[in-house]
Structures are given as C-alpha cells and as structure tokens.
Amino acid sequence: MNDPEDSLLPGAEEAPESGPGTARGGRRRAEKRPRRLGGCLVALLLVGALGGVAWVGLTAGVDWVKQQFAEAEDFSGPGSGSVVIEVSPGDTATDIGRTLHDAGVVASVEAFTDAARGRSEEAARIQPGSYEMRKEMKAADALGVLINPGNAMVTRITVPEGLRAVDVAALLAEKTDFSKKQFDKALTRADELGLPDYAGGKAEGYLFPATYDFGPKDQPVDMLRAMVDRWRQSAEQNDIEQAAQRLGYTPHELMTVASLVEAEGRGDDMPKIARVIYNRLENPGTAGTIGRLEIDATVNYALGRKLGVAISTAEIDSVADNPYNTRRQTGLPPGPIEAPGDAAIAAALAPAKGDWYYYVTVDLRTGETKFATTYDEFLQYKAEFQTYCQTSDAC
Structure with missing residues (x-):
C-alpha cells in the first residue's frame, strides 16, 4: 500500500493543511459550514475555493481514499495456460509482484505483496530462478508456487574435481540440450567468461568443480561463467593473491600446482604432494632428482x-618437446591440466612442511601413499608397490 506522502494529489503543495490528500487518515477535517449557503453543490464549490483545489482535484482525492481502503485487485481462480517468470537474486516482494503482474499472472502488485506480507518468513526464502506459472492466478496461489523451492525450473549438474575443460564441455552437453560444439565455442569467449587476466584467455583449471543449478534461459557461456565465478569465490576465500606473494x-x-595436486593426490596427502612439487622446483638435483617434476x-x-x-616410454618420447610433458621438460607446465577443487587449491597455497622429493601410492584401493626424502627410500616404496600389484587385481 502506498504511503499518502508518496502520492501527493494535484495542487497538494499549495493546499492548506486540511486539504485533501494530506491528512493521515485519508479524510478531511470537519469544517464549519456557512449558514447562508446550502446544498451539496454549493458546499463542494466552497471547499474547492477555500482549498485552492478544483473539482478534479477533489475527485482524485476521493478516488485515492477509496484505493487505500479497498482490497487490492486480485484474480479469483487458479488460472490457466502457462508462462515462465524469472526471479532474480535480490528481488524484493514488490519486484516479484511487478514481474508477475507484467506477465499477467496476478491482477495487481498489491495483491501479491499483501499475500507475501501474510507469509513473510516463507516469502523471504523465495529462491532465484525460473518458475512455471499460470495466467490470472490468485495472488496467494502464485506465492504458494514460489515459496516451494522444488518448483524452480533448474537443471542441476554436479561437476566433479579433476576434469579437463574439454571433459567439462562434454559433461554439460550430455546433461543439457546444447551440443559439445556449442560449449567448445563458448570456451573460446574468454572475455565473457570472466577469467582472470593471468589465465591467458584459457579456461583450463578455472572451471570450478561443484554442483550448479542452471535455469532454462542459461546459455553455454552463462554456465561456464558461473563456474568461473565459483572459482573466483574459492580464490578469494583462499586469498590466492597474498599466497602467491608469500610463496614467490x-x-x-x-x-597450475593445484591442478597437479588434484591429479596426483587425495585427502590429507594433498599438502604433502604440494610440498614435493615445490621441493623439486626449488631444489633441482637434490635427492637424486634431475630438475623435473x-x-x-x-x-x-x-x-x-x-x-x-x-x-x-614410447608415448613419453612422442611428445618430448611438449611443454606440458614434465617427464622431459623442467619446471612447471604452462598452465593447469585440470580443474582443482578447494582441497587441492588450499594444499597448493599452504603446502605441508617436509623434505620429501618422492611419493608412491602403495595401495590403489585405499590410496595409501608413502613419501620419501631420498632416492633409495623411493626405490623401497616402489618395490613395495610392485609386490602389491602381484597380489592385487587393482593394478
């Protein structure tokens, strides 16, 4: 309901305090009638003269009062047909009511906001998204659709850790009505994806693994941008900029380190694997290493x-000159090789303390991994793994 102070009638600024449209109760104060003038028409003309407001102004004031005390216009039936409306993040009840009214779902914004006021706690939890509604619905029924999160029209997709960008594109194509070619093309639109400048225009490693809800209007570039946005959230939470300065x-x-950690480890081993990578990068030639990861x-x-x-070995040699081949090239590869999750990013930014230069997973079923500080110790763990493979079909 509008505040009378926000709906000044024509001429209200010039009218005396008792004029129409200014009294809080919506009625004029009682006035003493002149004894020698009678009849409704004469009285109305006198009010117009004294208040500086014409007949049109008085009529508008009467209409305004009726509007304030009348029930908001509302449809009576359950509605018919189908229309999809969008609730955006940050929308207020008035915003939603306006969207519904513009789409022909409710008869008036006021009817919806009145309904929302009566169920304020539930209305406050309306989730952003797309909703299928009927046209000409009773406002309370429209609210009932929106407060049920199960009615949101979304495609929920879980993107696991460790996928390359091409694998993400294939997964999204499988779960949506878009083709892999469309997602591959969207991956080239770096400016629209919101990638950081230091990504060099490549989305590899920056499509954050998580569960996403995509609406019917989302296009391939929107979906990929949502994943980059989620990566930014993780990067800010982990303060990657400060960590980069601290680690050099x-x-x-x-x-890139985080992606290698994601590819190589799991759980509590991740910070140790990150330390092995840094030790090899920073101390080439130590413990029998040759400057390669x-x-x-x-x-x-x-x-x-x-x-x-x-x-x-033949496959390693076939890509010997490829900068990503850390079997033949020294230092880090040019960029991430897959998408790391929170745990791998945290490990890369806060590696464990230790003098390890090797690690060997000695049990493929449990993931048990042993870390070595010398080459001889590494050979010992390697022999343990080979013995394990002789008695296990997991190898």
Whole structure:
C-alpha cells in the first residue's frame, strides 16, 4: 500500500493543511459550514475555493481514499495456460509482484505483496530462478508456487574435481540440450567468461568443480561463467593473491600446482604432494632428482587424453618437446591440466612442511601413499608397490 506522502494529489503543495490528500487518515477535517449557503453543490464549490483545489482535484482525492481502503485487485481462480517468470537474486516482494503482474499472472502488485506480507518468513526464502506459472492466478496461489523451492525450473549438474575443460564441455552437453560444439565455442569467449587476466584467455583449471543449478534461459557461456565465478569465490576465500606473494609464485602458477595436486593426490596427502612439487622446483638435483617434476598426468595431458591412463616410454618420447610433458621438460607446465577443487587449491597455497622429493601410492584401493626424502627410500616404496600389484587385481 502506498504511503499518502508518496502520492501527493494535484495542487497538494499549495493546499492548506486540511486539504485533501494530506491528512493521515485519508479524510478531511470537519469544517464549519456557512449558514447562508446550502446544498451539496454549493458546499463542494466552497471547499474547492477555500482549498485552492478544483473539482478534479477533489475527485482524485476521493478516488485515492477509496484505493487505500479497498482490497487490492486480485484474480479469483487458479488460472490457466502457462508462462515462465524469472526471479532474480535480490528481488524484493514488490519486484516479484511487478514481474508477475507484467506477465499477467496476478491482477495487481498489491495483491501479491499483501499475500507475501501474510507469509513473510516463507516469502523471504523465495529462491532465484525460473518458475512455471499460470495466467490470472490468485495472488496467494502464485506465492504458494514460489515459496516451494522444488518448483524452480533448474537443471542441476554436479561437476566433479579433476576434469579437463574439454571433459567439462562434454559433461554439460550430455546433461543439457546444447551440443559439445556449442560449449567448445563458448570456451573460446574468454572475455565473457570472466577469467582472470593471468589465465591467458584459457579456461583450463578455472572451471570450478561443484554442483550448479542452471535455469532454462542459461546459455553455454552463462554456465561456464558461473563456474568461473565459483572459482573466483574459492580464490578469494583462499586469498590466492597474498599466497602467491608469500610463496614467490604467480597466482597462475599456484593454480597450475593445484591442478597437479588434484591429479596426483587425495585427502590429507594433498599438502604433502604440494610440498614435493615445490621441493623439486626449488631444489633441482637434490635427492637424486634431475630438475623435473616427472608427473605422468602431464604427459597424458600433452597426449590429449584422460589423465589417469598408463603411459609407455614410447608415448613419453612422442611428445618430448611438449611443454606440458614434465617427464622431459623442467619446471612447471604452462598452465593447469585440470580443474582443482578447494582441497587441492588450499594444499597448493599452504603446502605441508617436509623434505620429501618422492611419493608412491602403495595401495590403489585405499590410496595409501608413502613419501620419501631420498632416492633409495623411493626405490623401497616402489618395490613395495610392485609386490602389491602381484597380489592385487587393482593394478
């Protein structure tokens, strides 16, 4: 309901305090009638003369009073047909009511806001998204649709950790009505994805793994941008800029380390694996190392295939000059090889303390991983793994 102070009638600024449209109760104060003038018409003309308001102004005032005390216009039936409306983040009850009214769902904004006021706690929890409504619905019924989160028209997709950008595109294409070609094209639209400058226009590593709800109006670029936005949230929470300064790397290099950690480890081992990577980068030649990370997942990335596939020496040599092949190239690869999650990012930004230069997963079923500080210790763990493979079909 509008406040009378926000709806001044024509001439209200010049009218005396007792004029129409200014009294809080919506009625004029009683006035003493002149004894020698009678009849309704004469009285109305006198009011107009004394108040400086014409007959039109008085009529408008009467209409305004009726509007304030009358019930808001509302439809009586359940409605018919179908229309999709969009509730945006930050929308107020008035905003939603206006959207519904413009779409022909409710008869008036006031009817919806009145209904929302009566169920304020539930209305406050209306989720952004798309909703299928009928036209000419009773406002209370329209509210009932919106306060049920199960009525939001969304496609829920869970993107797991460790996927390459091409794998993300394939997953989204499988779960939506868009083609992989459309997602691949969207991946090239770096400016629209919201990537950080240091990503170099490439989305690899910046499509954050999480569960997403996409609406019917979302296009491929919108979906990918939502994933980059979620990455930004993680980067800010982990303060990647400050960590980069503290560790002596760029944010992009830290994201590259995080992707390697994601590919190589799990759980509590991640900070230790991050430390192995940093030790090898910062102390080349120590403990029998030769200045290379020697991570097989990077070779698979260079070969353009899923990262967990076993590799042969011939395959390593076939991409010997590829900068992502850490079996043959020194230092970090040019960028991330897959999308790391929160745990891997946190490990890259806060590696464990230790003198490890090697790690060997000795049990593929449990993921048990042992860390070595010397080459001889590494050979011992490697022999343990080989013995495990002789008695397990997990290898």
